[in-house]
Amino acid sequence: MVKKNDIIDLTIEDLGVNGEGIGKVDGYTLFVKDGVIGDEVTVKVMKANKNFGFARLMEINKPSKDRVTPRCSVARQCGGCQIQCLSYEEQLKFKQNKVYNNLVRIGGQDDFVMKDIIGMEEPFNYRNKAQFPVGIDKEGNIVSGFYAGRTHSIIGIDSCDLGLKLDGRDINKEVMDIVKKFMTKYQIEPYNEVTHKGLVRHVLIRIGAKTKQIMVCIIINGRKLPNKDELVEKLCKLEGMHSVSLNINTNKSNVILGSKIINLYGPGYIEDYIGDVKFRISPLSFFQVNPVQTEKLYNKALEYADLSGNEIVWDLYCGIGSISLFLAKKAKKVLGVEIVPEAIEDARLNAKINKIDNSEFFVGAAEDVVTEYFSKHENEAECKPDVIVVDPPRKGCDEKLLSTIVKMNPKRVVYVSCDSATLARDVKWLSENGYKLKEATPCDMFGQTVHVETVCLLSRKEPN
Numbered sequence: 001m002v003k004k005n006d007i008i009d010l011t012i013e014d015l016g017v018n019g020e021g022i023g024k025v026d027g028y029t030l031f032v033k034d035g036v037i038g039d040e041v042t043v044k045v046m047k048a049n050k051n052f053g054f055a056r057l058m059e060i061n062k063p064s065k066d067r068v069t070p071r072c073s074v075a076r077q078c079g080g081c082q083i084q085c086l087s088y089e090e091q092l093k094f095k096q097n098k099v100y101n102n103l104v105r106i107g108g109q110d111d112f113v114m115k116d117i118i119g120m121e122e123p124f125n126y127r128n129k130a131q132f133p134v135g136i137d138k139e140g141n142i143v144s145g146f147y148a149g150r151t152h153s154i155i156g157i158d159s160c161d162l163g164l165k166l167d168g169r170d171i172n173k174e175v176m177d178i179v180k181k182f183m184t185k186y187q188i189e190p191y192n193e194v195t196h197k198g199l200v201r202h203v204l205i206r207i208g209a210k211t212k213q214i215m216v217c218i219i220i221n222g223r224k225l226p227n228k229d230e231l232v233e234k235l236c237k238l239e240g241m242h243s244v245s246l247n248i249n250t251n252k253s254n255v256i257l258g259s260k261i262i263n264l265y266g267p268g269y270i271e272d273y274i275g276d277v278k279f280r281i282s283p284l285s286f287f288q289v290n291p292v293q294t295e296k297l298y299n300k301a302l303e304y305a306d307l308s309g310n311e312i313v314w315d316l317y318c319g320i321g322s323i324s325l326f327l328a329k330k331a332k333k334v335l336g337v338e339i340v341p342e343a344i345e346d347a348r349l350n351a352k353i354n355k356i357d358n359s360e361f362f363v364g365a366a367e368d369v370v371t372e373y374f375s376k377h378e379n380e381a382e383c384k385p386d387v388i389v390v391d392p393p394r395k396g397c398d399e400k401l402l403s404t405i406v407k408m409n410p411k412r413v414v415y416v417s418c419d420s421a422t423l424a425r426d427v428k429w430l431s432e433n434g435y436k437l438k439e440a441t442p443c444d445m446f447g448q449t450v451h452v453e454t455v456c457l458l459s460r461k462e463p464n
Helices: 089-105 171-184 229-236 291-305 322-328 341-354 366-377 399-408 420-431
Strands: 007-015 021-025 026-033 040-048 052-062 127-136 140-146 154-156 200-207 214-220 241-250 260-265 272-273 277-281 313-315 334-336 360-362 387-392 412-417 435-443 454-462
Touching: 007 026, 007 052, 021 040, 026 399, 040 214, 089 341, 089 360, 089 420, 089 435, 127 154, 127 171, 127 399, 154 435, 171 214, 171 229, 200 272, 229 241, 229 260, 272 291, 277 322, 291 387, 291 412, 291 435, 291 454, 313 366, 322 334, 322 341, 322 360, 322 387, 334 366, 341 360, 341 387, 360 366, 366 399, 387 399, 399 420, 420 435, 420 454
Parallel strands: 026 052, 214 241, 313 334, 313 387, 334 360, 387 412
Antiparallel strands: 007 021, 007 040, 021 026, 040 052, 127 140, 127 200, 140 154, 200 214, 241 260, 272 277, 412 454, 435 454
């Protein structure tokens, strides 16, 4: 019987969906963070349930052939990179299998084409966005970094091997050095999540991969930042600084961003491209963090949409119009829906910037907007689209929305997903209501992590 604090030798035989190693002792399953298939390890049992438990990796007695030395010195402690100790080739296999198994086991699919995952040429230094929490270490010094796995304890580090670099410059480190020195000089306290005291909560940094524009947004628990002009002056000495702002977040929650922005310098946004489409990106905008892979993902979605120029397309959960504008260049008309009002403002502006006049955008929850629109305009062309594209959050699509999609009866549904489990659930529902999964392509947007994007093509089943 396995008990808490037992020290056990075992072999890692599989990986769980969150990248944890899986080993067995007399049929009892143990999940081991940082274990790699083939590792022979010594572990300490931290929690023992009836049929499975969780153990800490104590020693690697014989490493797997697929184990690599993490590039980052705090990869094990940090919660960001769950599988950096696994070779990139094996990371891709893990993600491919994760998507396929979910579509088969959860989605009940058995007759579809599973394409090879679209991997990254460089699985490091790809993120155009970083959000650094700020705190105080045991010595009383200002510290910033990332949260340890499953905690809100800050692992002190000002640089990240996933962060995008500009001409070899570590922008994140340059910015955080300035912010921390400023806070120390003026004794500005970081926010404390327990006491809800302190001022500076996070520092948001965005980088335009192609434009090389830099944005810094300081998230504060208050209405103003003392001596802010000096901070702006220091930041503006960095080559490429384009926008500096404050974000007001006085909520007693762990949600990073509040809704109010105070602009301190620049136009309040940066610009960047996906392919040849230009996007204006504000601090509150959702914009994919990996611009190189995003272009590959969107091109695959465009391929699945199979547009000739005469189609009407709906793009649901459209954000700032990133997929919509890709589609609009090939379609007759695109209608986008997004619940965040600021994102829709950006989408309309982005359409104007790119001189795209065949798009229309609506604010609201997709399940409400589309259902209401369909009830009022059922016989109009916009309610008989050729293609519907959905790119929902992790929770997937609301069943009310799926039901309306089926009523609108498009020839093709292109489903872009950041969670293959909810994707599989929704694919199952659609396959039971008139659609067939034809093809699925995973795309690795997040090297060194367990996360994977997937784009699927579903076609309307024609009556026999």
